[in-house]
Amino acid sequence: MAILTGLSLQSIKRVGNLKTNFLDTYNMIWKDFQRLGYVTAYAEDQANMNTFTFGKRGFKQPPTDFYFRDYTVITEQLTNSSKSSTVYCPGPESYGDRMLNIARDFTSTFSTQPFFGFFWMNSFSHDDVNAPMKMDNQIKTFFQDLQDKGIMNRTAIIFLSDHGMRYGQIRHTKTGWLEERLPFLYFWMPKWFKEDHKQEYKNLHENSKKLTTPYDVYMTLQHILVLSGLNYTIKQSMSCHNCTSLFKQVSGIRSCADASIDTEFCSCISYEDMDSNHPLVTKAANFVIKKIRTDMLIESSSASKCAVLEIDSIRFSRIATNYPYRQTNTTHILIQFETKPKTVLEATVKFEEGKHGLRIHIEGNVQRLDMYRYTGWCVDIENLRKYCYCKTKLQLLTEDIINWVKDDAKHFI
Template structure:
């Protein structure tokens, strides 16, 4: 009986073994590479079709441009940027202005006043009744940046919040940042944070040094709003646009971004580096290098300017999204601890999936208040302020319209308080809206690459330097880039009488200060702009079903796979993409480049799994065997955060669609088996 049972068990084991073996080999067969003639060997994709024949015999379908004379914002033989209609019929389906969202229904229960460099936190007695019929008990905590960050991987996010000390009507603030909590009958009724700018000993020394020099000074103020194109400002911020026009702000019509997102475009302004050089010399993926990076605000601080930096949305801010930020405070006044504590300690209300409301105040208005406080405190002294906002513009193309009146209020305030009299103010964005179906349109393509940029120059500067101001006006109708802004910031140091030697931008050696006349015949190459981001070329529509469009899309897919593999082992967590549908394609006109043998193909396509990519590829028609070449990076136009959760690398995230856990496990299991059995 026992022997019979053993026999049955052995048979079952043998049967299970054969079933498993069969399944393994069947799965290996299914996962084996396809035949070479099926064009799925993406890792070494080569174009086998006659590209020269396809291009020269291309039938263009650019019917809408026939017999039409366009108006141009920039017009030269090397660059033609069309003047856009902010209410273009192509854009109108996406235009939906928003109403301002108020973050509170009651008056603020606390406020701060500053006199003789002493900041006092007050209870708003008039508002107490709104928070309860009886007494309201309040306490406050100091917010500071943690100095115990040795060994920490996130020193730029560490903040300390002290014990909450009770106060009655008012209390003197010992620190620039405070958290306030109030209760009524043991129930929390109010919570808020406050920031103020007080002058410490080190700053006093700077101020005294300037008073001894007694020289005319120029201050610099950056006010940045994320993801707003020039035309979107005109369309969504009509009050702001009117204010800028009526107050003679200089409007740059050919300002072209040089990189994909915020980080490369801001770093081009602050360092003059392109993205490759930034990651090589200032690697933001590890703690420390950003502190040693040659950023222009370090020069301003070293040469006696009082410096400040503030940005909302701490998780996605310029130096912290997928990056480590700063180990040490990069400016004299660094407002990140205040923003981090505000977002951590207060209840925030999302609008368009960003932290629009942080407690009873909007995140954007907090940044405006910081800029007001900083500039008014140091109005009579040379200062450099960099203030950036993401919380009301980043995720939805119409969202910025909510803040139109608030932006005008801020601009009117800095005019009324005479900040503009000694300051060059740069009102600027990094790029236009980068995601969604609007970017599939020709107008959306242009808007993404053409952010807004306005500049205010003091009246005395115009009189003292008429030629420089004249050059500035000329440059409003020339192609310009963030590298020109970097050169301008260096020029301002020289004009301020500082012992400073201007150095060329490594990302754009030909770029010059905006106070010098830019060449009229200027190409994107001259301005440090990759072809993929360049708006100088007029792309003529070609059929999305044409063979050249299909071949270009296949080439871009192969480049995506190469990029995935170059990031390291983690690429195996990402699916391989297949072309599902070509959305649009275009070919550059013959005047786009000085290289007459080059043609450029712009292709936008949908993939399986779900993603939308856009790439620019060149074809050298002068070569014996014309081949494709990738021009710059590849854009991903869909919102992909929820699909790239499995990887942390910022480059890989952009080109990843995560396999589910089971698929990833099975795929790697069979990869290992192939290796073991030397099947592949």
């Protein structure tokens, strides 16, 4: 949403309920391109985790000239694809290949007209950190086809991810913490652009070594319209007043706060390991559990379906070492711990000493790092589902263990 609207998800939620309000009212960047004569398209695989319908109501009217939502929904229905898991192959070709083919057909069909295409793939990368490499050859062939057809000589291409792996074994590591927060972002500009807009290209290249955000990409997309010679006025991102087009110089001393990056996602924080038995670590873990229980109790219908979580063990704890995350009266702690029943939780907790005593605050959201698709299904509320371990699930597991013990005991009688 930040790339397409210049707004954070929090800002959008403040405007209205995403589950009841359609997204048509938001000025998606492709509307600006459309008004200026561009043919537009949007296609995304994996209907159950679609960018605009997962936890949201989606669009009432097709948002682009070519819109493939109905196609993906019907495809998954006809192939009896599970709504609770990733669909990799809904037919004779993989979902990733299908999205690439749609993008290939769109760019070829409108190769002599200005176009804006937004093509997104979830299926081959969402559930497995190693799966993306299986698409290397297809991605290479796709770009080679665009080059052979001359499309790359007249088109700006942005190849990106929105985040790294959010769960699984890799997220239990320091590398995984960074990987989630540092998705890749590649720009391709035609060769003639480097000659006609030397300063803009130089800035783009230099900015690759600086802290940048999706809000900057939003500003860059608008700048492309200006550089195309169209009558267009760039609008500042409403959620990042300091963000700028990547064709302009980005400050080399930019902070996460300057770039409107929330503390929990700031990769510029330096952490060092701390003793997991430290009193602050205990306070942090207890505070996180208390916060989850409080949120659950607000929705009493949800609380009654979920087991009460208790701290089992601390996986690791780290303390921030650099300003402004570590000051005389302020401390940030990153904590990851397991609970009973089994969940793996992670949170960035801020401790602030003031005249009224110690104030504890969770930066952003508590992250659940193990897959909760099959343990939180009994709760409909999206932001509570990941903290729920359904009592029914726990009962079934207990019964399975009892039956397994009984069966195993027969061999010793």
